[in-house]
Amino acid sequence: HKIYALEQQYGCGNVVKEKAPRWDLLGVTKLLEFAHHFRSKTALEYTDRLFKIYGNTYMSQILGYRIHFTCDPTNIKHILSTNFADYDSSKLRGHLFDPITPHGIFTVDGPDWRAIRDQLRIQMSNNRRICDLAMFEQQFQTFLQCVPPDGQKFDIQECFISLAIDIQSRFAFGDSIDTLHPCPSPAKKRFAQDLHIIKETIVRDGFRGPLRHLSTKLEFQQSCARARRFIIDYAEREVAKGQSQDSAEGYYLMMGLRDKGADAAQLANQALSILLANDSIATTLSGIFFLLSRHERVVSKLRQTIMEEIGSNPPTYDQLMKIAYLTHVIHESMRFFPVAPLNARTANKHTVLPSGGGLDGSKPVLIRKDDILVFSSWSSHRLEASFGLDPEEFRPERWETLSADVAGFIPFNKGPRLCPGKRYAMIFISYMVVRLLQTFSHVTNYNPGPWVERLSMTLENDNGVLVGLS
Numbered sequence: 398h399k400i401y402a403l404e405q406q407y408g409c410g411n412v413v414k415e416k417a418p419r420w421d422l423l424g425v426t427k428l429l430e431f432a433h434h435f436r437s438k439t440a441l442e443y444t445d446r447l448f449k450i451y452g453n454t455y456m457s458q459i460l461g462y463r464i465h466f467t468c469d470p471t472n473i474k475h476i477l478s479t480n481f482a483d484y485d486s487s488k489l490r491g492h493l494f495d496p497i498t499p500h501g502i503f504t505v506d507g508p509d510w511r512a513i514r515d516q517l518r519i520q521m522s523n524n525r526r527i528c529d530l531a532m533f534e535q536q537f538q539t540f541l542q543c544v545p546p547d548g549q550k551f552d553i554q555e556c557f558i559s560l561a562i563d564i565q566s567r568f569a570f571g572d573s574i575d576t577l578h579p580c581p582s583p584a585k586k587r588f589a590q591d592l593h594i595i596k597e598t599i600v601r602d603g604f605r606g607p608l609r610h611l612s613t614k615l616e617f618q619q620s621c622a623r624a625r626r627f628i629i630d631y632a633e634r635e636v637a638k639g640q641s642q643d644s645a646e647g648y649y650l651m652m653g654l655r656d657k658g659a660d661a662a663q664l665a666n667q668a669l670s671i672l673l674a675n676d677s678i679a680t681t682l683s684g685i686f687f688l689l690s691r692h693e694r695v696v697s698k699l700r701q702t703i704m705e706e707i708g709s710n711p712p713t714y715d716q717l718m719k720i721a722y723l724t725h726v727i728h729e730s731m732r733f734f735p736v737a738p739l740n741a742r743t744a745n746k747h748t749v750l751p752s753g754g755g756l757d758g759s760k761p762v763l764i765r766k767d768d769i770l771v772f773s774s775w776s777s778h779r780l781e782a783s784f785g786l787d788p789e790e791f792r793p794e795r796w797e798t799l800s801a802d803v804a805g806f807i808p809f810n811k812g813p814r815l816c817p818g819k820r821y822a823m824i825f826i827s828y829m830v831v832r833l834l835q836t837f838s839h840v841t842n843y844n845p846g847p848w849v850e851r852l853s854m855t856l857e858n859d860n861g862v863l864v865g866l867s
């Protein structure tokens with residue numbers, strides 16, 4: 398009765414349903430098809446093709462679940478902002494993250510999430526305090542040691558992945574994991590390996606759905622236990638220090654949280670959540686350099702802008718904030734390679750999406766409690782209606798007339814669950830791009846083929862990002 402009343406109230410129309418064989422009432426073929434594309438590294442291309450066939454919002458059935466796929470900016474805004482309270486994140490991923498961050502920000506919704514989020518918001522509110530440019534410079538100098546001389550080929554993605562974990566561990570608990578270092582301590586090396594196993598398992602199990610129960614989890618559980626112990630040791634030492642006397646050691650998250658009275662378990666969960674989110678920086682920097690290596694014009698223009706506005710000295714915070722073309726290059730790269738190209742929520746009550754229903758898709762669509770909504774930023778970032786007629790072109794200049802708030806552009810998500818590290822990440826990424834282009838004037842492309850998706854915790858290029866810097 399409630400469903401009928403809701404449909405009448407909003408004038409809902411039927412949503413297009415993806416075709417499936419008649420006998421397949423549960424949607425087993427769809428699951429197998431999706432798993433096949435995940436394995437073949439064509440999941441993004443496949444979902445994008447389906448939007449072109451069925452429209453920007455359609456429904457599929459997988460193992461009995463009703464799954465609505467959308468890349469419609471109005472619907473995405475509705476899910477993430479306007480009707481945020483009707484959708485949960487934890488139901489789909491809570492069980493995946495629980496062994497490593499029980500009560501972490503990724504595993505909870507509602508008031509529990511709000512409390513953790515508030516704790517983090519207070520810490521992240523002063524961007525100048527948390528962006529330690531002297532530390533960024535140290536990390537940059539260490540990074541330079543990975544770059545072979547004379548423009549020789551190397552995998553910059555692999556180096557950015559190491560850089561990201563080093564910078565995020567400094568940010569989270571005040572100590573680098575030293576993955577860029579030639580000889581990290583055995584404990585740090587083990588921790589980095591454990592984090593890798595944990596992320597790979599979470600992603601693989603997320604895509605396998607109920608089929609995840611078929612595989613053994615021993616290695617995953619052992620990695621979670623070791624990684625937690627490693628971080629809890631840092632957290633306990635931090636709590637034992639008591640209140641900080643001065644800020645000589647520079648800001649890091651555990652210190653900030655401890656000063657606000659958080660206990661060791663809270664410190665550990667927040668730090669681990671940050672480390673699980675760390676690949677985003679690597680994905681973004683790798684995407685930027687993949688694209689720069691194919692667009693010499695953009696490299697020259699960006700380098701010239703940097704040299705004119707900053708010169709060759711390390712940039713200040715204010716200088717980084719001012720270079721519009723740098724921001725345009727970063728936005729355009731994030732449009733191409735969003736870190737979370739496919740994301741999902743579940744409806745916690747009967748509700749409606751504003752569009753996708755009826756013959757022309759303009760009517761609202763009924764969403765039932767427990768329906769799954771998959772939203773694709775991969776596809777919404779490629780809509781002509783939002784980005785112009787050449788969405789497959791890498792053209793940073795399009796941002797001269799576009800705002801970062803343009804509908805459907807969600808590299809950092811939107812709404813209450815907007816990435817809390819957004820401003821920090823933008824400064825760090827800007828810093829690295831500026832320093833690299835101050836140091837090198839050419840980015841040579843050694844990648845023979847196109848970008849091949851690798852859906853890890855974020856999006857990577859399966860072939861690495863092979864470039865030369867000279």
Ligand code: HEM
Binds near residue numbers: 821
């Ligand atoms: C270019 C870099 C980054 C990008 C593109 C990015 C993007 C995102 C996106 C899309 C989400 C939403 C995930 C979801 O709801 O499913 C997210 C969440 C989050 N990000 Fe980032 N992120 C970046 C860097 C960072 C950094 C540097 C930090 C921490 C210092 C961070 C911390 C977080 C946390 C804690 C969440 C969970 C927020 C919540 O659920 O309330 N991110 N990020």
